[in-house]
Structures are given as C-alpha cells and as structure tokens.
Amino acid sequence: MRYLPKSPSERREMLDAIGVATVDELFQTIPEKFRLRGPLNLPGPLSEPEIIDYFKARAAENSSGYTSFLGAGIYSHLRSVVTDALIQRGEFLTSYTPYQAEISQGTLEAIFEFQTLICQLTGQEVANASMYDGSTALTEAVLMAERLTSRHAILIARTVHPEYRQVLQTYARHLGITIREIGFSSTGQIDRAALAQESFADVAAVVVQSPNFFGVTEEISQLAEVAHAGGALLVDGITEAVSLGIVKPPAEADIVAMECQSFGVAPSYGGPHVGVIATRDKFVRQLPGRLAGQAFDAEGRRGFVLTLATREQHIRREKATSNICTNEALFALAATIHMTLLGKQGLRELAEQNLAKARFARAELEKIPGVRRAFSGPTFNEFVLEFPRSVKMINAALLRDKIIGPLAIGTAYPDQTKRGLVCVTETMPRAEIERLASCIKHILETPV
Amino acid sequence: MSESLKTEQDSALEADKIKKARRHVSQNEGLIFEKSAPGKRGIEFPPLDVPAVDAARELGKENIRAEVEGFPEVSEIEVVRHFTRLSTWNYAIDLGMYPLGSCTMKYNPASMNSSRALTVSPPSIRTNPSSCRKAACES
Numbered sequence A: 001m002r003y004l005p006k007s008p009s010e011r012r013e014m015l016d017a018i019g020v021a022t023v024d025e026l027f028q029t030i031p032e033k034f035r036l037r038g039p040l041n042l043p044g045p046l047s048e049p050e051i052i053d054y055f056k057a058r059a060a061e062n063s064s065g066y067t068s069f070l071g072a073g074i075y076s077h078l079r080s081v082v083t084d085a086l087i088q089r090g091e092f093l094t095s096y097t098p099y100q101a102e103i104s105q106g107t108l109e110a111i112f113e114f115q116t117l118i119c120q121l122t123g124q125e126v127a128n129a130s131m132y133d134g135s136t137a138l139t140e141a142v143l144m145a146e147r148l149t150s151r152h153a154i155l156i157a158r159t160v161h162p163e164y165r166q167v168l169q170t171y172a173r174h175l176g177i178t179i180r181e182i183g184f185s186s187t188g189q190i191d192r193a194a195l196a197q198e199s200f201a202d203v204a205a206v207v208v209q210s211p212n213f214f215g216v217t218e219e220i221s222q223l224a225e226v227a228h229a230g231g232a233l234l235v236d237g238i239t240e241a242v243s244l245g246i247v248k249p250p251a252e253a254d255i256v257a258m259e260c261q262s263f264g265v266a267p268s269y270g271g272p273h274v275g276v277i278a279t280r281d282k283f284v285r286q287l288p289g290r291l292a293g294q295a296f297d298a299e300g301r302r303g304f305v306l307t308l309a310t311r312e313q314h315i316r317r318e319k320a321t322s323n324i325c326t327n328e329a330l331f332a333l334a335a336t337i338h339m340t341l342l343g344k345q346g347l348r349e350l351a352e353q354n355l356a357k358a359r360f361a362r363a364e365l366e367k368i369p370g371v372r373r374a375f376s377g378p379t380f381n382e383f384v385l386e387f388p389r390s391v392k393m394i395n396a397a398l399l400r401d402k403i404i405g406p407l408a409i410g411t412a413y414p415d416q417t418k419r420g421l422v423c424v425t426e427t428m429p430r431a432e433i434e435r436l437a438s439c440i441k442h443i444l445e446t447p448v
Numbered sequence B: 001m002s003e004s005l006k007t008e009q010d011s012a013l014e015a016d017k018i019k020k021a022r023r024h025v026s027q028n029e030g031l032i033f034e035k036s037a038p039g040k041r042g043i044e045f046p047p048l049d050v051p052a053v054d055a056a057r058e059l060g061k062e063n064i065r066a067e068v069e070g071f072p073e074v075s076e077i078e079v080v081r082h083f084t085r086l087s088t089w090n091y092a093i094d095l096g097m098y099p100l101g102s103c104t105m106k107y108n109p110a111s112m113n114s115s116r117a118l119t120v121s122p123p124s125i126r127t128n129p130s131s132c133r134k135a136a137c138e139s
Helices: A009-018 A024-029 A048-060 A080-088 A107-124 A136-149 A162-172 A192-197 A220-229 A241-245 A281-286 A329-366 A390-401 A430-445 B008-016 B057-059 B076-087 B110-119 B132-139
Strands: A153-157 A178-180 A203-209 A233-236 A253-261 A275-279 A289-297 A303-308 A382-386 A420-421
Touching: A009 A153, A024 B008, A048 A107, A048 B110, A080 A329, A107 A241, A107 A253, A107 A289, A107 A303, A107 A329, A136 A153, A136 A162, A136 A203, A136 A233, A136 A275, A162 A178, A178 A275, A192 A220, A192 A281, A203 A220, A220 A233, A233 A241, A241 A329, A303 A382, A329 A382, A329 A420, A329 A430, A329 B057, A329 B076, A390 A430, B008 B057
Parallel strands: A153 A178, A153 A203, A203 A233, A233 A253
Antiparallel strands: A253 A275, A289 A303, A382 A420
C-alpha cells in the first residue's frame, strides 16, 4: 500500500464514478491467454531498511582506497555539495521534460543558462539543451555535417577517442557514410601530411578531438583552414571540458561536440553523463535535439520556451534532425550549477591546477630510467608515456600497491603496447604522484 | 479556474487561506549572469601543492585563451538562491500527478534514490597516501 496512493474505498468510489465493477474489468480487452493470473515469480517484497541494507552490502563489495590515474574521457574532479543538494530538489528531480512552458520555467531558464555558458566556453554561437554524452554528440555532429554539405565521407583522426569512433561507426554503418581514418605524427597530433593527401571530393567533415585521446591539443584554426579549403566542415570533439578554462576555444571549428561530465557530474562507472553540441548560428536548423530560448508574453514579461525542437516527436520522421529523444536535463543542470559556482576565476584556477599537477607528474615520471614522453605536442592534464615494459604488466604490479596505473593504449592501438595514458587532475595529491613514480621505478628495477 | 469564473463564495474562501511565505506567480528570477560582479566565486580549491607553471610556455602562447568572456561571478549563496527559486517554477511529480509522459512520470521511492547514491563517491580529495603502502612498494 505504501507506494499506491489510493485506498480500497477511494478505488471503489472511482470505479463507481465510471461505472465499472472491478479493476479487472479495465483489462478485459487483453486476450485471456496474455493475462497474468498469478503473482510474478520473484522473491517477496523488502521493507525500506532491508532494501538499504541490501544495497549497502553490494556497494561494500566495490574496491576502495585505490588511487587512479585514469582519464581517457571520464575525469575525476572536485564537486561541490551545493550541486548535489540542488539537483536533488524534487521540483528538478521529478519534473517532466519541459514541453509545457507554463509549468517548466525553472528547467527552461536553467537550460537557457546552460546553453549560454557552453557558447561562452566553446566560442561558438549557439548550443543545444544537451545530448546523451560526448560520443553521441560527436556522432550527431557528423550527421549534422552530412546534412549541411550533402556529402557522405568523413575524415576522422585516429587521435579521436577510440570508443567515440566506435559509436560513430555504429551509426554510419547503415547510413551510407564512409569513414576514412587519418593517422598521427610524432607530436601526437593528426598527421597533417596524410590529411593533405586525401581527396576532399565527397568529404562532409574533418573530425578531430582537442585535447585529443593522447592529451595533446590539435591546431584547430589550421585544421579549419584545411577542411574549409576542401569544402568540408571541421568538427571538434572535447572530452575534457575543464581544458577550456585555459586552452583556446575552438571558435574556428564549425561544430563542437563535448562531454561535460567534468563539470559537477560524478564518474559513476561511466555514465550517465552529459553531452553538448555547439555550432554556428547559420547551422541552427540542423542542430539535433532541442533549444531553449528567451521569449516574452503578451504583457511583455520575459519567459523561456523551447524555440526549436526538430525531433521525431515534433516533426515528420524523415525531416527530423535526430532520433535522440531526450536531453540530459538533470545533469545539464548539474553542469550549469557547477560552472556557475566556479565562475570566471574558479574555472581558470581549476584549469591551471590541472596543468600544473600534470606537468609535475610528467616530470617525476620522466626521471625514471627508460620512461619517456611518447609525443612532443602540447598537453593539458593527460599525457602518453612510453615504458620499457608492457603497460599491462606494470599495471598488474601497481594494483598490489593500490594504484590504478596508466591506461594501456595498446588495447586500441595494437602497435603501442608499451605506451600508457596518464591523467592527473586537481584531485591528485602530490604525495600520490610521488608514490606512483617510486612504485613504477621499483617495478622497472625488479627483474622480470 | 479563470478570474471571471470565480464566484463570490470562491473569493471569500480564497481570502481565508493563509498565504505562502513567498508566492511565485510570475517569472521574475533574473538570469544568473545578471547577478554577476567581478571577484565573486562560489567554490574554492585546496592550495596547489606542486609548483605553478606558466601556461603560455607549456601550451604555447597561441594555444591559450584569455578569461572566459561573460562567465558569471557569483557567490555560493547566490547560486543556492537562484537555483532554489528556479526550482519553484517547475511542476513535478513531487507536487502532483502528471497526465503526460505516462512512460516515465511515476513516483520513484525515495529509498531507491538514496541507494543509487551509494555508488557515487563523495566529492573529496584523496588525502590518505599511507606510509605503509609506500613502504610496501619500496620493499
């Protein structure tokens, strides 16, 4: 009875009002053979304390006390308890998608602020109300480019997150989109010479990521020139949004697809997170998802509405820009609150701390004999190191010291088994960086 | 019920009701950007425990940006008030029944929400590099 809002007498009253004898009668249109006549084959219901005890016990099975140097698309950053407290307000947590502006002004104004903050961060003119995550945002950006150019080939850098490329492949497979991958140079950036040799005849977009999967920033303005000279658009993916506190915004890119998890959203075992698409004003009609805008009522008072929603629910399927049917409103709100708390100064300091910590870590690790930087390009809070042994082997030994070591990039780049991607954010104390360095040194000194 | 349909009796009943501390009958919460003033912020970080670096030198002068133009500068309580006020302009399951979105708009027991939170690590810095573990790796 606890979760069912009506008592037997209230139900009786409702049934009498509509002239139905029993609740069962409401289901009589369902053929008898499909009706469930017994209880479900499930264990009995649990009370609240039993449920909480059960989940506490399951949560306790997780390992704890590990220091992780993993990034690669999901980042450990400080969050304010203010963000968590505010998004837990029932009016935000249990509200419906804001179709009806009159009863959704809170969500709509927050989305409007989110879009504005994203434009300020990315140097773009318009941003939508959010996407599922960075990988689907990047894919949707490619689909946008295809619609805008009526071309069907994509040149994508191998420095783009391997899993983002897999998501793109999955979409492209049945859409007639050809994907050609461009390798990387010794800087860890897209191979410009290889890019120059490509035919741009049917190319809709050049797709890069900056900072890229190796942590290296790409030269966006120059890449935009190359793409535009070939009649293609430049799509820039960003997995580490904090980089925009210090790295030049990709204003020359035509579409920016970003993962915003770094702003106030916990890693949470890989999701759910919050994606973003930002672009030029002139491309707004091809923007997937939805857009909140400022409007005025008959009496001239300001309000917020969904100004553009070219989704399947709203217009003909073949005319719809996307079948992504929701936005990550609650996490977009979390990101908005977090960006607002950070403000101009906080964001700068956050980015500077990440840069300084990563530089310190890189210098400490490079002191170890046989360990060297894999790429020469500029990096933010992630960098690839080359080790004299397989990264997987080093990591197995590090686990005994409760350290989750560099990501073995050999999984995605089979010729790079001795290379590992290290991520160091503001959450990593100096002592832990030093411990990582001394543990790796020790491991490498131990004979195999 | 629109104003014109109200009977005298309704008006009398209305007058008898105790008013809420604060009513939100119109959209009058400004944008967060409108509360911004230079120098304010709503979050602080522990001091940097490694040497600071020169971003222009590390990333290249041409690769770094100036401050984020237009980013708000507000204090914590301003953020709390702004978003709390915004929340009061939303209709939600916690306020009443939703005839729309029958697929998703059902009550989720509060205990489920609290259980889900068990898997989210609290926002803290790692401060327990224990000496014994260090000793273990150097042994």
